[in-house]
Amino acid sequence: MQPQYPFQEIEHATQQGWATKQTFRAVADSSKPKYYCLSMFPYPSGKLHMGHVRNYTIGDVLTRYHRMKGYNVLQPMGWDAFGLPAENAAIQNKVPPAKWTYDNIAYMKKQLQSLGFAIDWSRELATCQPEYYKWNQWLFLRMLEKGIAYKKTQVVNWDPVDQTVLANEQVIDGRGWRTGALVEKREIPGYYFNITGYAQQLLDDLDKLPGWPERVKTMQANWIGKSTGVRFAFTHAIQDASGQLIDDGKLWVFTTRADTIMGVTFCAVAAEHPLATLAAGSNPALSAFIDKCKQGSVMEADMATMEKEGMDTGLTVTHPLTGEQVPVWVGNYVLMTYGEGAVMAVPAHDERDFAFAKKYHLPIKQSVAEKGEGGIEKGYAIEAWQEWYASKSGYCCNSGKYDGLSYEAAVDAIAADLHAKGLGDKQINWRLRDWGVSRQRYWGCPIPIIHCDSCGDVPVPDDQLPVKLPEDCVPDGSGNPLNKREDFLNCACPKCGAPAKRETDTMDTFVDSSWYYARYATSTVASGFNPDVMVDAETNHWMPVDQYIGGIEHAILHLLYSRFWWKVMGDVGLLSSATPRFARDDVCREPFANLLTQGMVLNHIFSRRTDKGGIQYYAPEEVTLVHDAAGKLTGATLNADGLPVDFQGMGTMSKSKRNGVDPQALIEQYGADTARFFMMFAAPPEQTLEWSDAGVDGAHRFLKRLWSFAYENSEAIKAITSRGPVLLEINNLSDSAKAALRELHENLKQANFDLERHQFNTVGAACMKILNILQRINEPVLKSGYALSIDISPRALIWANGLSILLRILSPICPHITQALWAELGYGDDILAADWPQPLEAALVQDEIELVIQVNGKLRGSVTVARTLEKAAIEALALEQSCVQKFLEDGASVRKIIVVPNKLINVVVG
């Protein structure tokens, strides 16, 4: 054994040992409870960053902990390999996305392996492999057959200069990131998944997930957003150029506030609405306004924060209940693709409509009143918006026959009247929209459709799957290179055999990540996963995932899409045919039983605007920070030119913002165990973490201290471990030794509690405390007059016991050093095979307890009493204390004494 902590040597040797013995190969074993632990797979961006280290260490700690507790564990890993950054890299470096991606995977895999994760690498997958995405295509076709997938128009960001569709990320202040051109909203056809058809299930099943954080379930429920409202029509006789009634003379709208219908003073329609198009034909100003509305991004955050603008069409429609003529406006905040593309406006009771009406001097008509203090009706003034104007707790006013009705009663009555006229009905509305999956990009899974002039859109037959993506294209920013690939494009129509063209859109990468967890669990053959089916009986053994771990940023989209996809897999019969368990009604059809949402690892973001209006990001190590007088960070200068850069605040580590911190230097300088310990010790897993390497030294120092302690006492400890189990005779221990042993086991108890609640930072603290205790133990540890019958150091008995606990509870976090010491000190060959330690109840018993004394809730002293002392005696004892008597001198009397058992006494005087 070496005196210095040889981390490189032991980490290499330990990892070698695991690889040779295939220690982490997951083999289904029904004799044990199974534990499928899954961390969200990474996008292969190039290098790992600290967020990955955090995520995967959390997963590894849980995997190893459960393995030692006797579970049959599976921890796989793979690559979310399709996506935009590969295309961006291609534009920049002229490297094909496939090569870039596979190179990154190779490098990042090495990094992951050097961290010593207990991963079954035989189940590795990458979503860009045809063997994987074949099943995306296969299920897409099943969804098409069942009507779950369908085609309609979508709105995209269009760069008029590059003639290409932009991702939201590529739109900066309404302009294209490369060209600086004003982005336009453009309508193009695309495929959708009918996730709204599953909205009720997705909402209901949240209740079947007790192992999910409440906040994630709340976010999902709000996102799904079930509301009951009324869909109704304003009537009109407006005709298009050919004399046809537009939309059969009905302007449909949806509202959750039908009770305010008598307060409608105008309607607003989207720029693309037929009524807007018609009015623009004879109104150049309106036509120009509509063109302006079509500029800007399609992001909801932009829509919500932009200035609300509108213009009168000059058209009017008829209010279905009052018969009044209501003007129709075009509003830049109304989107054609959401709802009906038109809304009723009630400025008196909707904040957005109120602001709009004030701006354009439209009438504001109060139709709901509310009573305030003393039952007096609150006054309505149009000067300024008041919070209560939008309240649903009032009653109708200025609404004719509906006056006095509550929200619910008014909605019911109004819906009934609209129904009677054939102009409307109650309708359940979801905030959730159908999932648009078409992407006009190259580096993704091809959508398996063939376009034939005579047969239309024809699905690719199953036996022609997968539709393989050519891997040698190099995107240049001017659209999808597949459109220029004749060998990909040209094919025969599967129906009529005539020459036809392949669909060149690829799937949203959220499709890839919606089922990878199931593929990992599928049985493997020598060449990889079962090539004949999407999932099979082995999936039945491992699913659902027992613990899913990933960033909180995935709380809504990825998790919702995965839940949806898993339900669809069930509904197309995949799970019930392959896996009888899922055919049962009592099985919760949810893919992730327990969810741990890891907090983001943040770092500084620095950027500069480019001359074309784009953004260039700079890594934190490329800049020098500038602080104001108070020490607050205000900006930075670029080291290369000394000129200022913008400080954009703290944000998630990402390749695109260039603020990721590569763990490589840390691993090389301190070792994997230090990196892992440091990340776990820094904060509890769910908490956001601002990156700082302050404290790495402390983590490393602890491991060095552990190693030296073991080295210095190895002979004494081996003398004990070589004898097999030796009983600790607690009654023979000296008081100080007994106290040390008690502290030891209290820390073990706390560590077990903390592991169960996933608070790994305090598990690390417990390990440090245990080492501190062991180092503090001094002779004598036996009561005077007692001796051990065997020839060993009595002190070493406690060391051996304490160290065996410390090594085991530390091993999930630091698996290398603990394995090395476990074997070296003679505890056993493999720490993973050791039993998980449990505290010794006898060691925890405490005869005397310190009680805190408070006077009026303030700490004034303490007394030490026998654990069994009666409450009355405790009260009497407390009153005797000088720290209490002091407060009774001026004739004040004791009003109350509160005794909290084993904790404190509060004497209330006055």
Add this chain to the structure above:
RNA sequence: GCCGGGAUGGCGGAAUCGGUAGACGCAGCGGACUCAAAAUCCGCCGCCGCAAGGUGUGGGGGUUCGAGUCCCCCUCCCGGCACCA
């Protein structure tokens, strides 16, 4: 803007059910060892104060014998907002 979360010493954080605020570390300061440095070890360390004591968990209010913890209002920060993944 909307939805969700967060704020505790110079820093990361602890405090499990409303009961001793600051565990365990980092940084800092003092000391030992050393020719010296590193490493290591020992001690101190919220703020004000010589002390007694006072004060203190983003800010303001409330409930309670007692509030970091519960309630109301506000500020700032982070995540998401459907084509970043």
